[in-house]
Amino acid sequence: RKEVEQDPGPFNVPEGATVAFNCTYSNSASQSFFWYRQDCRKEPKLLMSVYSSGNEDGRFTAQLNRASQYISLLIRDSKLSDSATYLCVVSDGYSTLTFGKGTMLLVSP
């Protein structure tokens, strides 16, 4: 069974803090990796894809460790607007994605 595991949180951090989430996946044949963000009662939105070499988009950095089968997301200088649930997502290279249950982040003033 294909699984993606995440710490559900919540992670409570003050504004300006740096926070990191990890995610592990069970399918060693996984091909593509993503982080999605989901606000309360809204649809998930693509935050960033995760490449083998790691990638950065502003305050967000994603890294992939294929050997250990985990993916990480680092958020620097947290903003109130970063409060959301972050979903780790893995693709087997075919037509479907496997979603983790998400990690909740709460950024406080």
Next chain:
Amino acid sequence: SQTIHQWPATLVQPVGSPLSLECTVEGTSNPNLYWYRQAAGRGLQLLFYSVGIGQISSEVPQNLSASRPQDRQFILSSKKLLLSDSGFYLCAWSVLRNEQFFGPGTRLTVL
């Protein structure tokens, strides 16, 4: 640019009633289309996906069905709703095997 529409946004239905949720995509051709359900406090569960007109793959056996009558239209149906069908229903599209993009969702409550 591509957009995805779902309706209705919210729905309250009695147990045993039928269901029809519609999803349409604009701005792309021959997308892969997906139906997911997210129950309260749980992750996204893939229900159906389609790689073309009339082609439906079911991931989870249940009392739901899906149809794709047109290239950019995906419909989720049920003949008789159960209490356990309550949840947040999300339609998504993708091109080839890349990342998926979600519609705004339909929040279904079965009473």
